Amino acid sequence: MDMPVPSTTVLAQKTRIVKALRKVLPRDAVIDDPAETRAYECDALSAYRCAPLAVVLPRTTAEVAAALKLCHEIGVPVVPRGAGTSLAGGSMPSADAVVLGLARMNRVLEVDFDNRFIRVEAGRTNLSVTGAIEAQGWFYAPDPSSQLACAIAGNIGMNSGGAHCLKYGVTTNNLMGVTLVTMQGEVVEIGGPYCDAGGLDLLGVICGSEGQLGVVTEATLRILRQPEGARPVLIGYASNEVAGACVADIIRAGILPVAIEFMDRPCIEATEAFCHAGYPDCEALLIVECEGSAAEIAEQLGLIRQIAARHNPVEFREAQSADEAKRIWLGRKSAFGAMGQKGDYMCLDGTIPVSSLPQVLRRIGEISQEFGLEVGNVFHAGDGNMHPLIIYNANEPGQQELCERMGAEILKLCVEAGGCLTGEHGVGLEKRDLMEVQFAPEDLEAQMRVKDVFDPAWLLNAAKVFPLHVSAARRG
Amino acid sequence: MRVTRESELADVVREATGPLQSIGGGTRPVGQGGGTALQVAISGISLYEPGALTLIAGAGTPLRVIEDAVAAEGQRLPFEPAAWNALLGTTGESTIGGVVAANVSGPRRIQAGACRDSLIGVRFVDGTGAVVKNGGRVMKNVTGYDLVKLMAGSWGTLGVLSEVAFKLLPAAPAQATLVMDVPLAQAAKVLSQALGSQFDTSGAGWLPGVGVIVRLEGLADSVAYRAGKLAEVLAAYAPKILRDEGAALWRDLAEVKPLQGARGDLWRFSVKPSEGPEIAARLGGKVVLDWGGGLVWARVAEGTDARALAAPYTGHATCLSGAFAAFEPEPAPVAALSRGLRARFDPKGLFNPGKMG
Ligand SMILES: Cc1cc2nc3c(=O)[nH]c(=O)nc-3n(C[C@H](O)[C@H](O)[C@H](O)COP(=O)(O)OP(=O)(O)OC[C@H]3O[C@@H](n4cnc5c(N)ncnc54)[C@H](O)[C@@H]3O)c2cc1C
Numbered sequence: 001m002d003m004p005v006p007s008t009t010v011l012a013q014k015t016r017i018v019k020a021l022r023k024v025l026p027r028d029a030v031i032d033d034p035a036e037t038r039a040y041e042c043d044a045l046s047a048y049r050c051a052p053l054a055v056v057l058p059r060t061t062a063e064v065a066a067a068l069k070l071c072h073e074i075g076v077p078v079v080p081r082g083a084g085t086s087l088a089g090g091s092m093p094s095a096d097a098v099v100l101g102l103a104r105m106n107r108v109l110e111v112d113f114d115n116r117f118i119r120v121e122a123g124r125t126n127l128s129v130t131g132a133i134e135a136q137g138w139f140y141a142p143d144p145s146s147q148l149a150c151a152i153a154g155n156i157g158m159n160s161g162g163a164h165c166l167k168y169g170v171t172t173n174n175l176m177g178v179t180l181v182t183m184q185g186e187v188v189e190i191g192g193p194y195c196d197a198g199g200l201d202l203l204g205v206i207c208g209s210e211g212q213l214g215v216v217t218e219a220t221l222r223i224l225r226q227p228e229g230a231r232p233v234l235i236g237y238a239s240n241e242v243a244g245a246c247v248a249d250i251i252r253a254g255i256l257p258v259a260i261e262f263m264d265r266p267c268i269e270a271t272e273a274f275c276h277a278g279y280p281d282c283e284a285l286l287i288v289e290c291e292g293s294a295a296e297i298a299e300q301l302g303l304i305r306q307i308a309a310r311h312n313p314v315e316f317r318e319a320q321s322a323d324e325a326k327r328i329w330l331g332r333k334s335a336f337g338a339m340g341q342k343g344d345y346m347c348l349d350g351t352i353p354v355s356s357l358p359q360v361l362r363r364i365g366e367i368s369q370e371f372g373l374e375v376g377n378v379f380h381a382g383d384g385n386m387h388p389l390i391i392y393n394a395n396e397p398g399q400q401e402l403c404e405r406m407g408a409e410i411l412k413l414c415v416e417a418g419g420c421l422t423g424e425h426g427v428g429l430e431k432r433d434l435m436e437v438q439f440a441p442e443d444l445e446a447q448m449r450v451k452d453v454f455d456p457a458w459l460l461n462a463a464k465v466f467p468l469h470v471s472a473a474r475r476g
Numbered sequence: 477m478r479v480t481r482e483s484e485l486a487d488v489v490r491e492a493t494g495p496l497q498s499i500g501g502g503t504r505p506v507g508q509g510g511g512t513a514l515q516v517a518i519s520g521i522s523l524y525e526p527g528a529l530t531l532i533a534g535a536g537t538p539l540r541v542i543e544d545a546v547a548a549e550g551q552r553l554p555f556e557p558a559a560w561n562a563l564l565g566t567t568g569e570s571t572i573g574g575v576v577a578a579n580v581s582g583p584r585r586i587q588a589g590a591c592r593d594s595l596i597g598v599r600f601v602d603g604t605g606a607v608v609k610n611g612g613r614v615m616k617n618v619t620g621y622d623l624v625k626l627m628a629g630s631w632g633t634l635g636v637l638s639e640v641a642f643k644l645l646p647a648a649p650a651q652a653t654l655v656m657d658v659p660l661a662q663a664a665k666v667l668s669q670a671l672g673s674q675f676d677t678s679g680a681g682w683l684p685g686v687g688v689i690v691r692l693e694g695l696a697d698s699v700a701y702r703a704g705k706l707a708e709v710l711a712a713y714a715p716k717i718l719r720d721e722g723a724a725l726w727r728d729l730a731e732v733k734p735l736q737g738a739r740g741d742l743w744r745f746s747v748k749p750s751e752g753p754e755i756a757a758r759l760g761g762k763v764v765l766d767w768g769g770g771l772v773w774a775r776v777a778e779g780t781d782a783r784a785l786a787a788p789y790t791g792h793a794t795c796l797s798g799a800f801a802a803f804e805p806e807p808a809p810v811a812a813l814s815r816g817l818r819a820r821f822d823p824k825g826l827f828n829p830g831k832m833g
Contacts, residue, residue: 114668114750137674159618170616172625173593188809193748195770196579196590197629198792198804199832200814204592204625208618225674248527254550254646255695292676293705296698303695351614354528383615384528423616431619438619442606446821447621453816465620 001048001089001429004463004475006096010053010076017076018054021098024066029104031055040099043086044146045430047400052079052093059104061179061187061217068215069185071098077459078183080211082123082154085146087347088428090158090210090464100215102153108132109218117176117193118223122153122216126160129221138223141168144424145333156216159208161424163332166382167258167291168224170424172207177220180206180213183455193220205450210426211461213454227291230258232328233301235308236282236315240264243284244357246311247381250288251354255303259382261287261332264361266376267339267389268331274338277331280315286381287332335378336389342374344394346403347387350414351423354384360417364388364410371406373399385423386414412437427465435467444470478515480536482599482607482638488514489636489826490605496826498632500536500574503559503566506631506794507802509830516573518638521545523613529644530613532597535573535637542572546644554645555591556582558730563742564796573637579629582730583679583691586671586767588645592628597641600627600634603822608635615643626817632828634821648678648693652703653722656713657687660763664753666713667768671749673709675702681729682753682765688713689725732773734764740775741798743782747772747791755786803832 010017018032031037032054042049053076058064071078077097084091093099102123110119111133118140120129126147129140143162144150150160156178161170168174177191191203206213237243247260263271263285272279279285290300301318308316319325331338339345352360361377368375368390379387388410392403411421411431415438421431435444448466451458451474458475468475479485489496495511502515518534521542525531526549533542539557546552557580559570574580576598581590588594597611610623627634658666663682670680670690679691690710692702707715718725728734735742745755752769759782764773770791776782781800783793792804806814811833818832 113672114664115748116668116671159622161616165616169589169593172622173589182809186809188813189807190810192790194791195585195746195767196581196592198746198794199806199810200634200817201579201592201625201629202810202813204628205622207625208622225672227676228674251529251646252527254649256646292698293701295701296695299695299697351616353525353530353614355525380616385616418612419614420612420617420619422619423614424618426618427620435620440609442602442608443610444620445606446602446608446610446623449820450621450623450626450817453813453820 002468003050003094004468006094010096013074014053017074020070021054021056021067024070025056025058025063029057029059029063040081040084040093043084043089043091045087045089045092045428047394048089048092048429050093050095052097052099053095055099055101057101057104061181064100064181064215064217065185065187067100068181068183072183072185072457072459075457075459077462079461080153080157080215082151082157083125083149085150086154086158086426086428088426088430090426090428091154092429094463102151105217112193113138115193116223117220119218119220120152122156122219123151126150126152126155133223137226139226140221140223141174142171152219153216156207156219157211158424158426161385163261163380164258166260166380167256172204174222175203175207175219176222178203178206178216179218181215181217183214183457183460191220210428210465212451212465213460228293229297230289230291231297231301231319232287232289232325233304233319234315234317234328235286235288235313236280237284237311238282238314240284240361241358242311243286246286246308248354249307250304251382253303253307255300257288257300257382258291259287259289262379262381263332263335264377266374267335267378270338270342270376271331271335274341275330275334277327279331282314287328332378339376339389339391343391346390346392346407348407348410349385349387349422349425350411350419351383351385352414352417352419354381356417357381357384360413363413367406367409371402373403373406384419408434429464432465433467448474477512478517480517482518485516485518485636485638486601486605486607489601489603492826495829497828498636500571501538501568503561503568503570504564504574504578505566506578506796507831509828511828514636516636526551530641531644532613532639532641533572535571535640537572539570539572539575547647550647551644552647553642554584554588554594556584556730557591558582562736563732572640576628576637576640577630577632583681583726583766586680587676587678592625594642595624595628595640596643598624598627598637599639600637602635603824603826611641613641631831633818633832634827636827650696650699651691651693651720651722652699653718653725654690654703654706654710654715655687655718656710656715658713660753660756663688663765664750664769666710668750669710670706671768673706675706679726680768683725683729684734684762684764686725689729691722691726729764729766732764735762735773735775738762738775740777741780742796743774743776743793744796745772745786745789745791745793746770747789751789755789758786806833
């Protein structure tokens with residue numbers, strides 16, 4: 001993956017830049033020792049690494065503003081970073097960039113149950129947002145599998161989703177307001193604890209802008225009461241087609257489960273070997289979770305059982321206890337780890353119309369044969385967000401490239417099927433060069449105009465999202 | 477001028493030399509400026525996949541056509557858009573593009589989100605005459621910037637919509653409404669208690685002469701169970717439980733019936749819900765609360781600066797009819813960003829100039 005040549009002017013000024021940063025920030029907030037900056041050289045797309053010029057870890061919005069203002073004046077690129085769990089290279093730095101990390105900004109600022117929101121500093125981890133309110137019976141809905149580690153800042157950057165977004169929506173549907181610091185160092189309040197924008201919906205375009213429009217330092221998030229209970233069922237099928245048809249029928253029947261997860265045979269086998277969840281030996285497996293009181297869950301599961309039965313499942317297993325529920329989720333939750341036992345893996349995240357699920361899965365199987373790399377599929381079936389995991393060996397010369405070519409093939413297939421390149425992980429570096437598969441030049445131009453307005457100098461995370469040749473004139 | 481195809485729309489914009497005022501059905505003429513009227517009559521449902529809960533339609537498709545089509549499959553637009561004809565005294569037919577441009581959302585907004593939350597794709601013509609697409613037809617999509625949200629509620633100031641795509645929801649088989657004869661002053665407490673319960677409410681408002689209304693929707697047994705439970709929580713306010721006959725109340729709320737045909741300027745405040753009843757009281761006159769108190773509709777004496785009267789409030793106000801700026805003046809840095817966006821999307825200043833600032 002190409003990166004722009006680092007600015008020699010910036011590299012040459014490293015000492016001066018670090019000194020200037022130390023003037024506006026507390027001493028311990030600026031890191032320039034290469035032994036320490038190395039910790040920031042990559043995110044979860046770890047095949048790509050590059051140590052930054054320096055790292056700053058501010059504690060307040062004012063410090064963020066001071067750091068950005070300074071970088072803007074000197075013309076230093078900045079890469080915002082939450083917890084660095086991006087799977088798309090979104091928070092990977094360049095050699096001439098200052099990484100601005102939110103890790104030290106993790107306080108809860110306000111909890112308001114009457115108005116159903118929480119305001120936090122954006123470096124707070126996703127899970128600890130719910131952690132701050134669960135004792136009172138509330139939760140924050142978007143739940144990426146990385147929720148123990150990832151930060152609200154990164155969730156906003158990527159507009160992240162989670163297993164339960166079929167019912168509750170993704171980050172953008174649960175975000176009410178942000179404090180944003182622009183590259184020029186200006187602090188802007190957008191939205192708040194009320195519905196909708198009074199003017200243009202800037203919040204809507206900031207969410208999912210991958211750290212390219214500004215640095216989010218605080219967020220107002222919608223919170224919900226925890227349902228009385230939740231219970232999953234596991235349904236096994238003899239083919240992907242039939243499992244896909246069952247998903248469509250559940251949706252058509254008017255039941256809205258909180259989650260419908262799908263795993264295919266390679267994934268089922270890998271998780272069985274890894275964590276012995278006790279999954280049936282079958283081609284495709286669905287996990288469907290319903291919420292509510294015991295009686296409400298029984299009502300929904302009764303309907304799901306009828307629908308599932310029409311498609312002759314090889315297994316239909318209702319969790320009868322909390323322990324059984326956990327076992328049903330165990331394999332799904334360890335799926336990435338289990339596939340990781342087979343070798344290095346690349347996780348794709350294209351979305352397709354759910355109606356084309358069977359065809360797309362069949363074609364992925366063929367592509368896997370053509371390229372000679374194994375692929376396992378585990379994904380959010382209710383909304384068509386696929387997660388093909390391609391297994392390869394990073395140490396074998398040529399395999400990384402082969403895997404990337406195969407990944408590109410699968411993503412093109414998703415777009416052809418009427419879908420998109422990424423459903424929740426973001427474009428970052430990883431899918432940047434495929435953007436022209438999905439978008440015409442005018443479409444990309446319209447998006448880049450938004451960045452022109454927020455960051456006219458194109459200093460914020462500028463080498464991501466847009467193919468380099470498309471953004472070249474703007475990046476200067 | 478009237479266009480029925482996207483290419484025609486693009487031609488009109490490319491050749492335009494003066495301001496254009498894009499209209500769908502002309503039923504929500506808020507903050508209308510001057511310019512040549514451009515009616516977007518690009519109409520028809522081009523894709524509807526009930527099994528995938530998705531629909532794509534031309535921006536000029538009547539809202540009613542879409543509602544009928546999805547209802548026939550037992551589905552619905554989640555955000556419950558309502559006609560404002562009776563409220564604003566307009567005669568046209570609301571189009572789906574107009575709904576999107578105004579980000580119109582009804583009582584279910586508090587549970588299912590706004591129009592912008594169900595909108596998954598757009599095509600529009602920008603101020604240079606270029607056709608731009610963003611989003612698509614799948615429910616989860618973070619590929620590139622989300623211009624879909626930006627277009628929703630932009631009132632035609634960034635571009636003229638030609639096509640819109642939505643995710644739908646199954647229509648609920650059953651519903652129940654709790655009605656509580658509670659005065660405005662007490663409404664905030666009751667509404668927040670209802671919304672803070674575990675029983676997944678899909679509407680919560682206050683109507684003059686009726687009191688607080690709270691809606692539950694879903695499978696029949698579930699609705700009955702939750703209605704019973706919620707009635708226990710709110711027992712102090714002696715709730716009456718209505719079944720299907722409660723539906724009329726929600727139509728009244730969505731279409732703001734108590735303020736229809738009345739005299740005076742019409743205003744709408746989107747605020748922190750607990751502030752709603754106090755703001756309504758300060759405004760005086762006829763008021764209606766939706767969104768758990770977070771949406772205040774009010775008729776005030778003609779020429780009243782309702783923003784000044786309602787202050788302080790956390791949120792924003794829209795003047796739907798009256799001599800005041802339709803949209804809430806924005807703080808300088810936000811206004812600068814919005815202005816910047818308008819200048820980039822519409823460099824010739826063609827689209828509804830002055831409408832939003
Ligand atoms: C094992 C695993 C499982 C995962 N599961 C899911 C999942 O289920 N669903 C899902 O959606 N994702 C998932 N992810 C991806 C990742 O966790 C999400 O993208 C997450 O939101 C990233 O958060 P972060 O704090 O780590 O952000 P980072 O990786 O630090 O940054 C992500 C992006 O946000 C930008 N950014 C960071 N901070 C700010 C800020 N303050 N202001 C503006 N922009 C900022 C960055 O520049 C970057 O572009 C998974 C990742 C892993 C490793």
